[in-house]
Amino acid sequence: MPEQSHLAFRKSSYSSGTGQNCVEVAETSAGTAVRDSQSQHLGHIEFGTVEWRAFIADVKADRL
Template sequence: MTSIPDSAFRTSSYSQPTGGNCVEVANLPGTTAIRDTQNRAAGHLEVPSNAWAALVAAARTDSL
């Protein structure tokens, strides 16, 4: 697993400001890293950027 500085992660725009279900993502060359804001020590998951983009697009379509 790649070491990624905290500054590379951003909180999802869909996360609740009260600290509920928070997900952070870091866009890296060819890879997207995802982690739980409330459990950063657990590490992160890395997926190919195109797979992440497909998941986000599918989620947006399903939420309409």
């Protein structure tokens, strides 16, 4: 897991407005990093570009 300080995380537009259930994403040189905004101290996970695009396609197609 790379150092987080250089990643520019943004909150998902689908996250709850009350501050709960928040997911943040950041672009990396190899794909996308994802973390729980309420547990930032636990770090993040990274997905390669191909895997992230496949995941997003499945979400949009309501296959998950």
